[in-house]
Amino acid sequence: MFLEVKKLTKRFGGLIAVKEVDYTIEKGKINAIIGPNGAGKSTFFNLISGMLKPSSGKIFFKHQDITGLPANKIAKLGISRTFQTTTLFEKASVFENVVVGHRLRTKTNMFDALFHTPRYKREEEESKEKALEVLKFTGLLDVADQVVANISQEEKKRTAFALALATDPELVFLDEPTAGINPDETDKLSELIIEMARDGITVCLIEHKMQMVMQLAEKIMVLNYGEKIAEGTPQEIQNNEQVIKAYLGG
Ligand code: ADP
Ligand code: MG
Secondary structure: OOEEEEEEEEEEOOEEEEEEEEEEEOOOOEEEEEOOOOOOHHHHHHHHHOOOOOOEEEEEEOOEEOOOOOHHHHHHHOEEEOOOOOOOOOOOEHHHHHHHHHHHHHOOOHHHHHHOOHHHHHHHHHHHHHHHHHHHHOOOHHHOOOEHHHOOHHHHHHHHHHHHHOOOOOEEEEEOOOOOOOHHHHHHHHHHHHHHHHOOOEEEEEOOOHHHHHHHOOEEEEEEOOEEEEEEOHHHHHOOHHHHHHHHOO
16 A cells, blocks of 8 residues: 555544544545544644654555654655645745755755755755756746745745655645635646646645535545544545535535
């Protein structure tokens, strides 16, 4: 299995944000996770990407146990993610954001960075080349030199995608990639997600826009109060009684 999560649990004090969730992702598919606010979706992403350590349970990526590894190690192994609230440097250019983001996600050697060693310079060149490549892929070359404060909301979302793609991931987690943008822009981002999948990247997204989820995802998991309450194809999910009760408000 490409990604395999076993009985993953995260407690915050008395609160169980993610409770014994079993989950698998097959290579090459578009997957979605849905559920009400506070269901544990972002926490689930944080656990897999190494931003948080699980209280219990296991995570395997390509059969390797990655449970509890730090985020930069997990990024190097080929898992990347975007954040629900984009954390871009508003005063830096789109290009600089991607270059710096790439370095932060992959490099940890403070010595090289402080003393500008040959290795640091070589890696910096690599980051710049990679940034151009992903900015082209995400359709941002035209605004590459603009400061982030001056680009549109949709372009900011694309920049977050570019950041996630800069580490050459095999598996990408997108946390509410289209939150706060209009339907036309949402369609454009959907196209980009499809492009990513065509390019061989496996995608898992958290999304509230049901129409988009149902169109894009091949497999959907539903979380409610930290627990998996359903899993299946869009059609199975739409017809699932428990889902309708808990989430779709029927
Ligand atoms: P979702 O993304 O589905 O809206 P979250 O994963 O953000 O849900 O949150 C799940 C639950 O865990 C919520 O009750 C939230 O308040 C809580 N939570 C999330 N992160 C933390 C944290 N760092 N410390 C304490 N509680 C948290
Ligand atoms: Mg969330």
